[in-house]
Amino acid sequence: xxxxxxxxxxxxxxxxxxxxxxxxxxxxxxxxxxxxxxxxxxxxxxxxxxxxxxxxxxxxxxxxxxxxxxxxxxxxxxxxxxxxxxxxxxxxxxxxxxxxxxxxxxxxxxxxxxxxxxxxxxxxxxxxxxxxxxxxxxxxxxxxxxxxxxxxxxxxxxxxxxxxxxxxxxxxxxxxxxxxxxxxxxxxxxxxxxxxxxxx
Numbered sequence: 001x002x003x004x005x006x007x008x009x010x011x012x013x014x015x016x017x018x019x020x021x022x023x024x025x026x027x028x029x030x031x032x033x034x035x036x037x038x039x040x041x042x043x044x045x046x047x048x049x050x051x052x053x054x055x056x057x058x059x060x061x062x063x064x065x066x067x068x069x070x071x072x073x074x075x076x077x078x079x080x081x082x083x084x085x086x087x088x089x090x091x092x093x094x095x096x097x098x099x100x101x102x103x104x105x106x107x108x109x110x111x112x113x114x115x116x117x118x119x120x121x122x123x124x125x126x127x128x129x130x131x132x133x134x135x136x137x138x139x140x141x142x143x144x145x146x147x148x149x150x151x152x153x154x155x156x157x158x159x160x161x162x163x164x165x166x167x168x169x170x171x172x173x174x175x176x177x178x179x180x181x182x183x184x185x186x187x188x189x190x191x192x193x194x195x196x197x198x199x200x
Contacts, residue, residue, distance in 0.1 A: 001067050005057045006037065009050070015042045026170065027122030027150025029115035030055075030092050055092045062095065066102045071187035076105045082192040086111040086131040088144070088154075090121055111135045123153035128160060143195045152176040163194060 003022050010017050021041060025033040034047035034054070043050055079085060085108055089096050093114040100106040111134035118126035125139075132139045144155030147167040155162045156179050164180035165187060166172055177183060184190060 001058065001061055002054075005054055005061065006033075008057075009053060010037070010041050010043065013043050017041070022170065023149075026148050027090050027115075027154065029090060029118070029121030029127075031116065032121050051092070055094055058095055059098055062098055062102060066099060068103055069187055071190075073103060073105055075187040075190045076103075076108050078191060079195060080108040083195060084110045084135050084137065086113070086135045088113050088115075088127040088131040090115045090127070090150075092116055122148075122150040123157065125154050125158035128154055128158035132158070132160075145190065146180075147172070149173045149176040152180055156180075161195070163190070165190070 006021075006025070007017050018041070021036075024040075025036055028036065030051045031047065034051035037043050037050050038045070038047045045053070076085065087096060087100070087109055089112070091099070091114060093116060096112055096114050097106070100109065100112070111131055113127050113131045113134065115121040115127045118130050120126045128142075128144060129139060132142050135142070139159040143161035143163055144151070144158070145163045145165060146152045146155050147165050148170065149172040152162060152164055152172055153176050156176075162180045162182075164172065164177055164183045165185075166177060166183065182194060184194065
């Protein structure tokens with residue numbers, strides 16, 4: 001959905017979409033990807049205006065159909081019964097809040113962080129380190145569930161246990177995937193014992 005919205009904005013501006021653009025922006029914070037769209041993709045609007053328009057369009061799409069992965073709500077509820085949960089997202093704050101609200105799981109998360117609230121987006125560890133700080137949990141005692149190259153690298157750089165559920169459309173690169181502690185086929189396999197092998 002992010003890709004569709006950003007591609008649409010570039011297409012409307014009469015600019016080409018380079019093959020590497022999708023991968024380049026994965027994990028970037030809002031200031032980073034809007035700057036990329038301005039500087040590398042040639043959009044004339046200021047980066048903050050580009051970000052605002054993308055967020056507006058994404059919000060409309062979320063309200064029409066929230067693109068949840070199969071089993072997402074159930075996995076969140078399973079883990080929330082055992083662990084304090086946080087969100088460490090590359091999405092903008094309004095979209096993080098909207099997605100959790102529409103999914104009906106906002107109450108399951110004790111901390112949420114948008115990468116626009118830290119210095120650097122993924123693959124830098126900043127957003128994960130801040131989520132751990134807000135949860136009051138040392139990164140070495142926390143686990144991250146990730147699907148992308150940038151996310152896997154960010155979680156590993158933060159020193160967390162890394163659980164990969166590879167994105168089927170934009171598969172993580174083999175090196176990032178190999179660095180994960182465990183690789184699962186889907187959210188159906190995400191249970192407390194995977195997050196913490198010592199959990200009951």
